[in-house]
Amino acid sequence: MSNETQRTITPAPPAAVPPPARGPRHEFATTRPPDAVQRYSTGERLTHWAVALAYVVLFLSGLAMFHPFFYWVAALFGTPTFMRILHPFIGVAFSVLFFAYAARLWRENLLDPADRRWLRNMFAYINGRDEARVEGKYNAGQKAMYWSMIVMVLGLLVTGLLVWRPYIAPAIPLLGRRVAVVIHVIFAFIMFVGIGIHIYAAVWTRGSMRAMTQGWVSRRWARYHHPGWYEKITRKEPVR
Amino acid sequence: MALESLDIRRRSASQTSPPDVRKHTEVAKLIDISRCIGCKACQVACMEWNDVRDDVGVLDGTYNNPIDLTDRSWTVMRFYEEEIADKGLQWLIVKDGCLHCADPGCLKACPAPGAIVQYSNGIVDFKQDNCIGCGYCQTGCPFNIPRYGVTDGKAYKCTLCSDRVAVGLEPACIKTCPTQALSFGTKEDMIDIANARLVDLKERGFDKAAVYDPSGVGGTHVVYVMPHGDPALYRMPREASISPLVGLWRSGFARTLGVLTMVSVVVAGFFHWMKVGPVDPDARPPREEE
Numbered sequence: 001m002s003n004e005t006q007r008t009i010t011p012a013p014p015a016a017v018p019p020p021a022r023g024p025r026h027e028f029a030t031t032r033p034p035d036a037v038q039r040y041s042t043g044e045r046l047t048h049w050a051v052a053l054a055y056v057v058l059f060l061s062g063l064a065m066f067h068p069f070f071y072w073v074a075a076l077f078g079t080p081t082f083m084r085i086l087h088p089f090i091g092v093a094f095s096v097l098f099f100a101y102a103a104r105l106w107r108e109n110l111l112d113p114a115d116r117r118w119l120r121n122m123f124a125y126i127n128g129r130d131e132a133r134v135e136g137k138y139n140a141g142q143k144a145m146y147w148s149m150i151v152m153v154l155g156l157l158v159t160g161l162l163v164w165r166p167y168i169a170p171a172i173p174l175l176g177r178r179v180a181v182v183i184h185v186i187f188a189f190i191m192f193v194g195i196g197i198h199i200y201a202a203v204w205t206r207g208s209m210r211a212m213t214q215g216w217v218s219r220r221w222a223r224y225h226h227p228g229w230y231e232k233i234t235r236k237e238p239v240r
Numbered sequence: 241m242a243l244e245s246l247d248i249r250r251r252s253a254s255q256t257s258p259p260d261v262r263k264h265t266e267v268a269k270l271i272d273i274s275r276c277i278g279c280k281a282c283q284v285a286c287m288e289w290n291d292v293r294d295d296v297g298v299l300d301g302t303y304n305n306p307i308d309l310t311d312r313s314w315t316v317m318r319f320y321e322e323e324i325a326d327k328g329l330q331w332l333i334v335k336d337g338c339l340h341c342a343d344p345g346c347l348k349a350c351p352a353p354g355a356i357v358q359y360s361n362g363i364v365d366f367k368q369d370n371c372i373g374c375g376y377c378q379t380g381c382p383f384n385i386p387r388y389g390v391t392d393g394k395a396y397k398c399t400l401c402s403d404r405v406a407v408g409l410e411p412a413c414i415k416t417c418p419t420q421a422l423s424f425g426t427k428e429d430m431i432d433i434a435n436a437r438l439v440d441l442k443e444r445g446f447d448k449a450a451v452y453d454p455s456g457v458g459g460t461h462v463v464y465v466m467p468h469g470d471p472a473l474y475r476m477p478r479e480a481s482i483s484p485l486v487g488l489w490r491s492g493f494a495r496t497l498g499v500l501t502m503v504s505v506v507v508a509g510f511f512h513w514m515k516v517g518p519v520d521p522d523a524r525p526p527r528e529e530e
Contacts, residue, residue, distance in 0.1 A: 065351040065374065067495050068253035080352060081393075084372040128516045165375035166393060177379050178485040185489060189501050196505035204513065206520035224521035 036216035037233065045215055047101040054094035055195065061087045062188055088164045095157040102150060108137045109147065114228075115140035135228035145198055152191040159184040246406045250358040252350035264361040267405060267461060268427040269414065270434055271335050273474065274441055274449070274467040275421035278303060278317050278333040282413035282422065286315050289401060289412035309336060311389040314398040315413060322473050334464075334474045335413075335422075338385045338398035340364045342458030345482040346395075348490045349380025355395075362427065362461040363402045368394040380490075382457060382480045400461065427461060434465050441467050456481030 040048070061083045064073040077083035114133060118140040121132035131139070138146070159180040162172050169177060202208045207221040222230040248258040287293060292312040300307050303319040315337035324330045344364045347356040355370035356377060366377075366386070373393035377386045386395045401411035409415075414424040423433060434451045441449035448469030453459050456479055464474070471478050488494055 066498060068255055068351070068353055069499070071253060071351075071353055081372045084374050126512070126516070131519075163375060163379070165373060166388065166390075169375045169378075174379060174384065175483075177375070178483050178489075181376070181379060182485050182489045185494070185498070189498050192502055193505055196502075196509065200505075200509040200512070204516075204518055206518045207522060218522050220521045220526075 030214065032214065032216050033218065035219055037219060037222045037230065038215055039211045039217045039222070040215050042215065044101070044104070045212055047097055048212060051094060051097045051101060054090050054097065057090050058087065058094055059188075059192065059195075061090075066185060066188075088160055091157065091160050095153055098149075098153050102146070105138075105146065109143045111140070111143060112136065115143060131225065133228070134226050137226060137229045139225070141201070145194055148194055149191070152187050152194065155187045156184060156191065159187070246359040246361060246363070246402060248357045249360045249362075250344075250347060251354050252347045252356040253353040258357075260360075262360060264359070266362040266427040267400075267425065268362070268430040269340075269400060269411060269462045270423040270425075270430040270465065271462060272421045272423070272434070272437055272465040273332065273334060274437070274446070274465060275419045276317075276333045276335065277419055277421070278319060278331075279418060280305075280317050281416045281418060282335060283313065283315055283317060285412040285416035286398075287313070289404070290314065290399070292396075309385065309387050309397075311387045311394075311396040314338070314396065318475065320473070320475065322468075324468055324473070327468070330468065332468070332474055334476075336385075338364065338400070338462065339383055339454075339457075340398075340400055340461035341382075342460065343482065345380035345382050345457070345486055346377035346386055347380075348482060349376040349486055351376060359402060361405065363400045363405065364461075365399050365402050366395055366397060368392070368396070371395050380482060380486050382477060382482060427459075427463075430463055434463055437465050441465070452476060454480035 060073050061077060063070045064080070064083065065087070071080070074080035074083045077086060112135055114135040118132040118134060121129075122141060125131045134140075161168055162180040163169050163177050163184070172180070202212065205225065207217055211217045211221075219230070222233075247260070247262045247264065249260065251258050292314070294306055294310055294312040297306045299305070304316065306313045306316060309316050315335055318334045318336050320332040320334070322330050322332055340363055342362065344356070344358060346366075347358060347364060350356045351374060352370050352372045355367055355372070356364065357367060358364050371394040373388065373395070375388070375395075377395050378384070378388075386397050388395055401409070401413075404411055410424040414422045423430060425433075431451070431453065434453075438449050438451065446467045446469075449465065449467045450469040452464035452466050452471055452474075454471075454477070464476070466474055468474075
């Protein structure tokens, strides 16, 4: 920076206004209403989105290797060979993150009697009628998704490891590798259906996407979708 | 592709036909096990013509050297000692390597377009510059032939000297064989020679002598004469065919089902939205109890 020295030195600005004293409460600069209810912690949200990003990479690369019609997707990864090398590493990272996240949620996903009612009422709800009362933090559909994803990710991880060339596949008998690739593909498509429903449901029930991006839901959202959970968390609040 | 010296009949992971107007005579290599003396000249010729040199391996107490096929040993003589009823101890020498199936499992399993091709003369060839190193060709092969380079991660196997055949030469192994255990020509001629040889062998007491041209993979472009008949003695599958698991995994049915599954999820979501619209407790008028 040669002209650094030639710059005229401007007089120092008047002393800055002292920052306002920090109040005891932290106000959000975003549109979060003051009475919003926290649904997902920052840690949960970041883990969720890391898993989601890894899933996108796995889905795209897996699809390119499954069906020649989608082989062009490999170009997104630079070269097809690099894509093939990357896929299993991302798969392991995905599984580690997924199970770290899932381990925090298992208790809230245990089934309870209200879930039976919710499932009976599920198709009415899907068709625009009111949702059956949900007791816990998650409804029966979310719980079904949780447990099915546990099975799918475990299956995909194990079968994927079995055909991981060059590290593991050479030690696996050919029959084992043949069974593994078939299960891997079947589970991948079941998982796609699950993830598709998951994403659509998040868009369909307005406020859910914001819950996973900003962490909060409105009181009405909480009261409507998860009344049991709402009552439990608001019980601790001071009466206003 | 059209400018290659050999036209391509089938190409891995490709949905449309490669240029296909020229039909070439199907070629085949005949391996007459009854004439083979196990001199390994074919191994040497293969290394020399294809310019591949394997590492110096270990001696495992047999004549097998190298012990197995590798990325740089595309053909290997395998020596088996077999006690055969009313023949006594027999020393069976099998030249192992790619059989160039008419219906190749490797090509079916391969996800990389053009990494495995089948020329119109029947030779199945790996194109390493398209190979992504996934290992699926091993999964697809009924004969456990493809091997991977340690440093480049690409699959290799016998090319049936497709470069030599393209210019009217016989494969290097054929040229070097001192006992005429190996012959090369049209598939038709090779089958004729093999059948004539069976007559010879049967006259000499090899009643069970048979030709190995497994129909489960549509026939092969490497054909064996097996003096004792049973392929299992020579460690070859009696009923060679692409595993039904691989067939299912790579079938048009499975691929179409997969795509239809994805499309139906998207379509279902689209129309559900159009019919029901979003659930939004914040937007609806408050109920009485609220």
